[in-house]
Amino acid sequence: HIKKMALRALVGCKRVIDYAVKIRVKPDKMGVVTEGVKHSMNPFDEIALEEAVRMKEKKLVSEIVAVSCGPTACQETLRTALAMGADRAVHVEVNGEDYDNLQPLAVSKIFAKLVQQEKADLLFLGKQAIDGDCNQTGQMVASLLDWPQATFTSKIDKEGDSLKIIREVDGGLEHIEVKIPVVITADLRLNEPRYATLPNIMKAKKKPMAKYTPADFEVDISPRLKIISVEDPPVRQAGSKVENVDELIEKLKGAGVI
Amino acid sequence: MAAVLARNLYRSISRYPTSIAGVSGTRRWLNGGLLNPVTQLSDEEQMMRDTVSRFAREKIQPLVREMDEKSEMDKGIIKGMFEQGLMGIEIDPQYGGSGSTFFSSVIAIEELAKVDASVSVCCDVQNTLINAYFREYASQEMKDRYFPRLAKDLLGSFCLSEAVSGSDAFSLQCSATQGGDDWILNGEKLWITNAEHAGVYIVHANYDFSKKHRGITAFVVERDTPGLIIGKKEDKLGIRASSTCTVTLDNVRIPHSQVLGEVGKGYKYAIESLNIGRIGIGAQMLGVAEGALNATIPYLNERVQFNRKIGEFQAMRHLKAELATQIEATKLLVYNAARLRDNGLPFIKEAAMAKYYSSEVACKVTGRCIEMMGGVGFVKNFPVEKFYRDAKIGQIYEGTTFIQLNTISDCIDKEFIN
Numbered sequence: 071h072i073k074k075m076a077l078r079a080l081v082g083c084k085r086v087i088d089y090a091v092k093i094r095v096k097p098d099k100m101g102v103v104t105e106g107v108k109h110s111m112n113p114f115d116e117i118a119l120e121e122a123v124r125m126k127e128k129k130l131v132s133e134i135v136a137v138s139c140g141p142t143a144c145q146e147t148l149r150t151a152l153a154m155g156a157d158r159a160v161h162v163e164v165n166g167e168d169y170d171n172l173q174p175l176a177v178s179k180i181f182a183k184l185v186q187q188e189k190a191d192l193l194f195l196g197k198q199a200i201d202g203d204c205n206q207t208g209q210m211v212a213s214l215l216d217w218p219q220a221t222f223t224s225k226i227d228k229e230g231d232s233l234k235i236i237r238e239v240d241g242g243l244e245h246i247e248v249k250i251p252v253v254i255t256a257d258l259r260l261n262e263p264r265y266a267t268l269p270n271i272m273k274a275k276k277k278p279m280a281k282y283t284p285a286d287f288e289v290d291i292s293p294r295l296k297i298i299s300v301e302d303p304p305v306r307q308a309g310s311k312v313e314n315v316d317e318l319i320e321k322l323k324g325a326g327v328i
Numbered sequence: 329m330a331a332v333l334a335r336n337l338y339r340s341i342s343r344y345p346t347s348i349a350g351v352s353g354t355r356r357w358l359n360g361g362l363l364n365p366v367t368q369l370s371d372e373e374q375m376m377r378d379t380v381s382r383f384a385r386e387k388i389q390p391l392v393r394e395m396d397e398k399s400e401m402d403k404g405i406i407k408g409m410f411e412q413g414l415m416g417i418e419i420d421p422q423y424g425g426s427g428s429t430f431f432s433s434v435i436a437i438e439e440l441a442k443v444d445a446s447v448s449v450c451c452d453v454q455n456t457l458i459n460a461y462f463r464e465y466a467s468q469e470m471k472d473r474y475f476p477r478l479a480k481d482l483l484g485s486f487c488l489s490e491a492v493s494g495s496d497a498f499s500l501q502c503s504a505t506q507g508g509d510d511w512i513l514n515g516e517k518l519w520i521t522n523a524e525h526a527g528v529y530i531v532h533a534n535y536d537f538s539k540k541h542r543g544i545t546a547f548v549v550e551r552d553t554p555g556l557i558i559g560k561k562e563d564k565l566g567i568r569a570s571s572t573c574t575v576t577l578d579n580v581r582i583p584h585s586q587v588l589g590e591v592g593k594g595y596k597y598a599i600e601s602l603n604i605g606r607i608g609i610g611a612q613m614l615g616v617a618e619g620a621l622n623a624t625i626p627y628l629n630e631r632v633q634f635n636r637k638i639g640e641f642q643a644m645r646h647l648k649a650e651l652a653t654q655i656e657a658t659k660l661l662v663y664n665a666a667r668l669r670d671n672g673l674p675f676i677k678e679a680a681m682a683k684y685y686s687s688e689v690a691c692k693v694t695g696r697c698i699e700m701m702g703g704v705g706f707v708k709n710f711p712v713e714k715f716y717r718d719a720k721i722g723q724i725y726e727g728t729t730f731i732q733l734n735t736i737s738d739c740i741d742k743e744f745i746n
Binding site: 146149150153265266267268269270271272273274275 | 379383412417425426428432
């Protein structure tokens with residue numbers, strides 16, 4: 071691994087159903103309705119990309135490559151990434167049923183190959199995608215590459231050949247130092263992503279986008295998990311109002327809770 | 329006939345930025361004979377729409393009510409619009425602008441108006457009246473001077489109307505007399521949008537009243553010029569956060585280099601600019617109507633009366649459908665007028681139709697939305713009453729409805745002369 075002053079960052083940008091959309095389960099209960107529904111970049115991936123762009127503005131990163139695995143529509147997501155500050159984009163095309171069954175392990179293998187091909191020093195990912203909520207890809211890629219991982223990051227600073235990182239964990243904040251190259255996953259409070267400004271949207275057109283398929287990386291993307299069914303959460307039951315604490319205790323006793 | 333025109337325009341398309349070719353999105357113009365629906369946006373236009381929509385939702389929405397109450401535009405929003413590149417949409421990137429098309433301005437104005445018509449008109453005036461004016465008529469030297477500033481942080485105001493001259497714009501009384509190499513301006517302009525925060529004013533004054541309107545000249549006056557006095561804001565029914573002030577010129581002395589274009593051509597420039605500007609107003613009113621209906625439809629699915637969601641009643645279903653259809657018709661008029669202009673085709677009749685129809689629809693839709701919301705439509709803690717108040721100005725500014733109808737009628741007459 072050649073040591074250089076400024077680093078190359080790869081950023082994973084997943085195309086997901088927009089966070090504001092009301093999700094509906096498909097009638098066949100095998101998934102959710104995606105047809106005609108508004109999609110955008112996974113919010114945590116936006117945060118990851120923003121961090122990479124900020125590092126580039128500080129001259130710590132020299133090039134940002136945005137990557138997305140999925141159908142042709144992913145190119146819209148990549149163009150947004152280019153408009154936000156990525157220099158190049160890579161689209162790994164996966165369509166139809168293959169895409170429905172694309173799982174984190176397969177994506178991790180593709181990313182691992184890409185990182186090696188692009189000679190990246192940093193891999194930025196969102197901590198999880200808001201559709202699958204798997205929270206696995208970052209960790210798996212680190213393992214496949216035998217790289218250190220810094221997950222749930224809320225602050226990143228560079229010091230020499232390492233990164234000083236603050237992670238958000240259940241007990242509070244964890245301070246760690248990791249050597250580069252490293253896999254980083256972004257948590258909510260890492261930063262507030264910029265909007266793609268109009269001039270940058272217009273400039274993004276001219277930035278290059280390379281296209282591949284999983285076969286180009288010799289990755290077997292067949293699923294290891296099978297979805298049995300997808301259902302709505304149970305409808306929330308109405309509660310009842312009580313007049314005072316005594317009544318509350320009575321009701322709780324009646325419900326067998328105390 | 330249309331095919332010949334279209335072919336000729338396609339050949340001249342190299343004059344326009346490449347995003348015009350991108351207008352077709354996935355299907356190319358004239359390739360295989362399939363032209364695109366008016367409502368289909370190019371990838372850039374769609375991205376732009378998404379970004380402006382998000383900016384409006386996240387940065388502007390929280391401040392809308394307060395700005396309306398106080399009749400005060402938040403300076404951070406103006407700054408934010410500049411930072412997003414929304415105030416220099418058609419300005420060339422070499423000057424720091426976004427290098428996009430007029431249609432992109434229309435999209436931006438529409439998306440902003442869905443959230444706040446006042447912010448929308450601020451963006452509209454800057455792009456369609458100020459920047460366009462400089463682009464079409466200013467000398468290269470003046471463009472080099474002003475475009476970088478207009479793209480970065482300089483807000484502009486368009487000063488034409490006076491107490492004596494509204495629809496009868498050419499009867500303006502503001503005078504320009506020569507004093508050596510300078511011009512001295514005297515008069516009072518009324519109803520000037522953006523005046524409170526503007527740094528530059530395009531002022532129309534007459535240098536020779538015996539020439540009637542052919543004496544009208546456009547002057548560029550910077551805010552700190554001695555004698556330029558910005559009056560108090562008007563206390564308005566709608567678009568309250570947009571500043572509307574008197575601009576007084578008391579012996580304002582400016583060098584000859586501040587004349588925009590040619591002396592005595594100001595009347596022509598003003599009228600042509602307004603032809604373009606009214607498409608922008610069409611977009612603003614479209615956004616107002618959309619914003620109102622978007623706020624109303626969820627309510628129809630929530631409010632329960634007579635054991636049913638009120639949205640299930642036929643009256644509500646039919647009204648919702650009628651209003652949505654009127655909005656769609658407005659959208660087609662506005663978008664098509666913008667595309668005609670971007671493609672260098674005649675657009676004056678269509679622009680007037682778009683502005684006239686859009687403002688009528690905005691009034692109708694917002695009024696009906698209040699009815700559908702019932703009591704909550706009438707109070708300030710629901711957004712619909714503001715859309716209703718904001719819509720009214722559409723029938724008045726940048727050419728009243730009566731003037732638009734005159735223009736349309738005249739255009740039709742010209743078509744029948746041969």
